[in-house]
Amino acid sequence: MTDIAIVVGVSATNGLGAAIARRFSAAGMHAVVAGRRAQRLTAVVEDIKARGGEASLCVSDATDASALEKLMANANSLGTVKAVIFNVGNNQPMAFEDLTEQTFETFWRTCTLAGFLTAKAALPTLLLNGGSLLFTGASASMRGRPGFAHFGAAKAGLRNLAQALAKDYGPKGVHVGHVVVDGVINGEMIRTRFGDYLDQLGEDGSLEPEAIAEAFWFMHTQPRNTWTFELDVRPFKETW
Amino acid sequence: MTKPVCLIIGAGAGIGGNVAKKFALEGYHAHLCRRSDEAGLNRLVEQINVAGGSATGQLLNAIEDGAIETLVAEVEDNIGQIDVVLYNLGAQIGDHSLADTSAKVFERGWRMGTFGLYRLAFALTPRMEARGHGTILVTSATSAMRGNKGQHSHAAAMGGRRMLCQTLNAEFAPKGIHVAHIVVDGSVDAPDTLGKMLGEELFQELRETKGGAHDGLMLPEKIAETYFHVAKQHRSVWTHELDLRAYSDTAWWNHG
Numbered sequence: 001m002t003d004i005a006i007v008v009g010v011s012a013t014n015g016l017g018a019a020i021a022r023r024f025s026a027a028g029m030h031a032v033v034a035g036r037r038a039q040r041l042t043a044v045v046e047d048i049k050a051r052g053g054e055a056s057l058c059v060s061d062a063t064d065a066s067a068l069e070k071l072m073a074n075a076n077s078l079g080t081v082k083a084v085i086f087n088v089g090n091n092q093p094m095a096f097e098d099l100t101e102q103t104f105e106t107f108w109r110t111c112t113l114a115g116f117l118t119a120k121a122a123l124p125t126l127l128l129n130g131g132s133l134l135f136t137g138a139s140a141s142m143r144g145r146p147g148f149a150h151f152g153a154a155k156a157g158l159r160n161l162a163q164a165l166a167k168d169y170g171p172k173g174v175h176v177g178h179v180v181v182d183g184v185i186n187g188e189m190i191r192t193r194f195g196d197y198l199d200q201l202g203e204d205g206s207l208e209p210e211a212i213a214e215a216f217w218f219m220h221t222q223p224r225n226t227w228t229f230e231l232d233v234r235p236f237k238e239t240w
Numbered sequence: 241m242t243k244p245v246c247l248i249i250g251a252g253a254g255i256g257g258n259v260a261k262k263f264a265l266e267g268y269h270a271h272l273c274r275r276s277d278e279a280g281l282n283r284l285v286e287q288i289n290v291a292g293g294s295a296t297g298q299l300l301n302a303i304e305d306g307a308i309e310t311l312v313a314e315v316e317d318n319i320g321q322i323d324v325v326l327y328n329l330g331a332q333i334g335d336h337s338l339a340d341t342s343a344k345v346f347e348r349g350w351r352m353g354t355f356g357l358y359r360l361a362f363a364l365t366p367r368m369e370a371r372g373h374g375t376i377l378v379t380s381a382t383s384a385m386r387g388n389k390g391q392h393s394h395a396a397a398m399g400g401r402r403m404l405c406q407t408l409n410a411e412f413a414p415k416g417i418h419v420a421h422i423v424v425d426g427s428v429d430a431p432d433t434l435g436k437m438l439g440e441e442l443f444q445e446l447r448e449t450k451g452g453a454h455d456g457l458m459l460p461e462k463i464a465e466t467y468f469h470v471a472k473q474h475r476s477v478w479t480h481e482l483d484l485r486a487y488s489d490t491a492w493w494n495h496g
Contacts, residue, residue, distance in 0.1 A: 163491070163493065163494075167490065167491060167494050170487050170488065170489075171487065171488045173487065204474075204475050205476075206476065207476050208476045211473070211474040211476050211477035214473070214477070215473075215477065215479065218466075218469050222465075222466065223455070223459070223462050224455045224486070224487035225455035225457065225462055225486045225487070226458045226459065226462040226463055226465075226466065226484050226485075226486070227484065227485060227486070228483055228484055229483050229491060230481075230482065230483055231479045231481065231482035231483075232480055232481055232482070233473075233477040233478065233479050234478060235475065235477070236413045236416060236418065236476070236478050237413065237414040239410070
């Protein structure tokens with residue numbers, strides 16, 4: 001049976017989710033990419049196949065428990081699920097005065113609740129197979145900053161969820177990990193919204209998705225006598 | 241010598257010796273320093289050379305005035321450019337009440353835990369900065385994160401070490417020097433540290449009940465894999481801090 005890696009939260013081919021899927025498939029795993037947009041998922045799958053890897057897609061909304069059940073059933077039918085990566089996220093700075101109750105809740109649904117639902121859906125399988133459940137964190141997981149109240153509250157919630165899960169499921173053989181991406185990712189989401197800022201950061205001033213994906217892959221391959229729960233990654237010139 | 245040097249300060253048969261071996265087998269020259277046990281040091285150096293790596297070693301009392309400064313200068317002059325340094329001096333002395341922690345003991349903990357790293361950084365960063373690159377790996381402990389009962393000396397020393405790592409990173413990362421603080425949050429299967437602290441009998445018992453295939457003790461050769469991974473990260477994605485523990489162990493933030 002093929003080993004399966006599920007990446008929840010995949011969009012653009014040059015984004016982090018796709019890079020993680022590419023990295024795990026490059027190591028011989030079948031990548032199941034999940035996200036809301038079929039067209040984008042198709043492009044990611046084709047890209048992986050063109051590189052000689054194995055991949056398939058599952059259109060799913062991570063805030064919907066039944067969609068995640070289907071995702072897991074689908075992946076379980078393809079092989080042995082050994083890694084689930086939760087990479088769902090949405091970031092848009094917003095002044096507190098402009099922040100509505102609805103936006104606050106939307107961010108919580110996307111960043112926190114979806115993580116909870118993914119863990120719920122994935123853990124029975126991971127308990128059975130052994131493997132990793134890895135979460136993408138952000139600067140906002142660690143500190144609140146003006147303009148990021150909604151995002152910070154949501155990401156910090158996700159981090160504490162991951163800590164609780166690590167304590168609970170570590171001794172049962174599931175490696176729960178949290179990767180704090182403490183900087184700007186040189187991917188499409190940022191390129192589209194803040195292209196000028198990316199250019200300003202210059203060479204190696206933003207995090208390369210492929211390089212971040214190495215951190216996820218590395219954590220996945222750690223032996224269980226030496227597991228990392230959390231690591232941070234940032235560009236060398238990032239001030240913090 | 242054309243090989244870049246990986247300098248290990250605190251090279252016992254645990255993390256230090258295994259990191260030396262890993263880097264030596266990946267193309268570095270490892271220079272191992274430890275305070276005592278010349279025979280043990282020679283064994284480690286010999287093992288690396290036999291395995292096909294390149295290594296040398298010396299005894300070093302790192303808290304002696306000028307010792308680290310002289311070491312850095314001599315290694316650079318006589319062996320080669322220090323690309324990676326591991327500051328791996330431990331300062332764990334077991335649990336002691338405050339009344340049992342003398343000023344002398346407390347100060348010694350600080351000299352090993354915090355001050356030695358300052359001196360290493362002071363001596364080495366100008367050279368690394370001039371070259372535009374370098375890696376400073378720092379082994380740390382649960383005590384850097386949390387002041388547990390009886391850990392007055394160790395926790396103050398390691399907490400200081402952690403903050404120093406952060407300030408060093410803030411100043412030197414933009415200059416191309418990667419500073420990483422690695423929190424070893426639990427027991428390592430290391431005869432020269434845990435073994436000596438527990439005594440031979442208890443250590444063997446722990447190894448049999450928790451170690452080996454039980455995976456309840458961190459294996460230093462596996463820890464070394466993580467150190468190497470961190471040292472090799474692309475500079476657009478540097479890790480400053482990560483934790484390590486055995487799967488069945490309780491993380492520091494969940495202790496009692």
